[in-house]
Amino acid sequence: MYGPVPSRRLARSLGVDLVPFKTCPYNCVYCQLGPTTRHTSERAPFFPVAAVTAEVLERASASRPDVITLAGSGEPTLFAGLGDLIEGIKAASDVPVALLTNGALFRDPEVRREAALADFVLPSLDAGDDAFFQWVNRPVEGLTLDEVTDGLVRFRDAYRGRIWLEVMVLQGYTELPQHLRAIAARARRIRPDAVQLNTPVRPAVFGFVRSVPEERLASFCNLFEPRAEVIAEAQGAIENAPFARADAERILALLSRRPCTLEDVCTGLATVAPGTLKVLEALLREGRVSERLRAGRIFYQVKRHGGSGAARSTAP
Ligand code: SF4
Numbered sequence: 001m002y003g004p005v006p007s008r009r010l011a012r013s014l015g016v017d018l019v020p021f022k023t024c025p026y027n028c029v030y031c032q033l034g035p036t037t038r039h040t041s042e043r044a045p046f047f048p049v050a051a052v053t054a055e056v057l058e059r060a061s062a063s064r065p066d067v068i069t070l071a072g073s074g075e076p077t078l079f080a081g082l083g084d085l086i087e088g089i090k091a092a093s094d095v096p097v098a099l100l101t102n103g104a105l106f107r108d109p110e111v112r113r114e115a116a117l118a119d120f121v122l123p124s125l126d127a128g129d130d131a132f133f134q135w136v137n138r139p140v141e142g143l144t145l146d147e148v149t150d151g152l153v154r155f156r157d158a159y160r161g162r163i164w165l166e167v168m169v170l171q172g173y174t175e176l177p178q179h180l181r182a183i184a185a186r187a188r189r190i191r192p193d194a195v196q197l198n199t200p201v202r203p204a205v206f207g208f209v210r211s212v213p214e215e216r217l218a219s220f221c222n223l224f225e226p227r228a229e230v231i232a233e234a235q236g237a238i239e240n241a242p243f244a245r246a247d248a249e250r251i252l253a254l255l256s257r258r259p260c261t262l263e264d265v266c267t268g269l270a271t272v273a274p275g276t277l278k279v280l281e282a283l284l285r286e287g288r289v290s291e292r293l294r295a296g297r298i299f300y301q302v303k304r305h306g307g308s309g310a311a312r313s314t315a316p
Contacts, residue, residue, distance in 0.1 A: 012063075012065045012067075013066065013068075014059055014060055014063060014065035014068045014069065014095075015069050015071055016052070016056055016068060016070050016071070016072070016076075017071065017072030017073055018046065018052070018070055018076040018078075018082065018085075019046055019074040019075065019079055020038065021073045021074065022034065022035070022036045022037045022038065022073055022074055023037070023046075023073075023078055024040075024074040024078075025039070025040060025078070025102070025105065025140045026102050027137075027138040028126070028136060028137050028138065029135070029136055029138065029209055030206075030209045032200065033073050033074075036074075038074075039140055040078070041140045042078070043077070043079070043080040043105070045079070045080045046078075047079070047081070048081075049081035049084045050088075053088035056068060056089055057088075060089075060093050060095050064095075066272060066275050067095065067097070067120070067274040068097050070082070070086070070099045070118070071099075071100035075101065075104060076099065076100065076101060077099075077101050078105070082111075082114045082115070083113065083114030086099075086114065086118055087117060095274075096274040096278065097118045097119050097120075098118060098119065098121070099115055099118040099120070101121065101123050101124075102123065103124065103125070103148050104139060104143060104148055105151070106123070106151030107147045107150065111151075112151065112158065112159075115155065115159075116155070116158060116159045116161070118161065119161050119274070120161060120162045120163075121155070121162070122165075122166060123152055123165055123166070123190075124165070124168065125148075125149075125152075125166070125167055125190070126168045127145055127179070127182075128178075128179055128181070128183040128185065128186055129145065129179075129182050130144050130145045132173075132174075136173070145186075149189060149190065152190045153189050153191075156190055156192070162273070162277075163190070163191075163193055163194075164193060164194045164195075164196055165187055165190060165192035166231070167183055167187070167195065167196070167197050167228070169197055169199045169212050169217060170199070170200065170210065171211060172210065175212050175216065184223040184224050187225075188224075192226075193226070193263060194228075194229065195225075195226060195229070196228065196229055196231040197217045197220060197221065197228050198230075198231050199211040199217060218230050226263070246269070246271040246272075246276040246278070248283060250269055251265055251269065251280065251283065252283070252288065252289070254269060255289060255300055255301055255302045256302045259292065259299040259300060259301035260299065260300055261298060261299055262277055262298070265280070283300075284300075288303060289301065289302060
């Protein structure tokens with residue numbers, strides 16, 4: 001367990017490492033943890049669920065993180081107790097749970113069922129065709145990109161929480177137009193709530209792995225739907241990033257001007273999603289905000305009540 005640590009995507013995040021070091025179905029060329037030592041897609045009960053749950057709850061209660069992030073030095077869905085762990089956390093804590101995953105095991109319905117217990121799922125997609133997938137992610141033998149994509153599409157079909165899809169862009173490789181266009185086409189099938197472009201900023205397994213300058217990453221955003229955002233930053237900037245706290249009055253002021261998705265609110269107010277979602281859910285419960293599904297995305301808007309016409313129509 002580590003943190004809470006500041007993270008641009010997830011604010012003060014309490015990280016939970018669910019697998020022994022470098023246990024992963026991938027062996028990505030850009031991995032900052034070094035070569036995969038246990039290359040597997042077999043799930044296993046690496047740790048006792050009850051002990052992990054108790055430790056997470058104790059740390060969460062003492063440190064009050066914005067989110068509990070299930071991740072680690074490998075692939076967290078390999079932990080066979082994942083579903084029980086999430087259920088145990090959610091039964092005793094209101095801190096949102098996020099799952100960072102490479103999605104390799106989502107072809108398994110049981111993995112999809114367990115992952116769906118999380119509030120946020122952040123899978124990665126680094127390739128648009130199988131040859132590039134085999135090169136960049138170096139998966140366990142027999143695993144294909146189509147299987148991974150189909151698993152994520154099925155997950156999307158059933159999952160009501162947020163999916164933020166991360167694409168790792170490597171200079172001179174992924175940034176080539178044919179790769180980016182193919183990745184964007186696959187991403188559209190997965191229908192994520194947000195697409196986030198990243199690039200390796202720390203030393204990787206292979207020396208040829210280079211990061212893409214931020215301005216260049218930004219030029220790729222329009223290829224994706226929804227439009228991608230750049231999340232890559234110098235590590236110092238991430239660690240020193242200021243986060244605005246989600247605040248009900250600011251959110252209501254924004255929603256009174258136009259309906260917004262969770263991602264719109266976070267962008268508009270420079271807040272982070274877990275805390276913002278909590279405030280939105282409270283506003284929904286209080287009946288001050290309503291939600292509407294449009295083109296597969298949830299929009300929040302201020303509930304208008306009939307009356308004397310005294311409401312302000314001008315934006316501040
Ligand atoms: S999926 Fe993550 S942990 Fe596994 S090899 Fe790739 S970067 Fe490393």
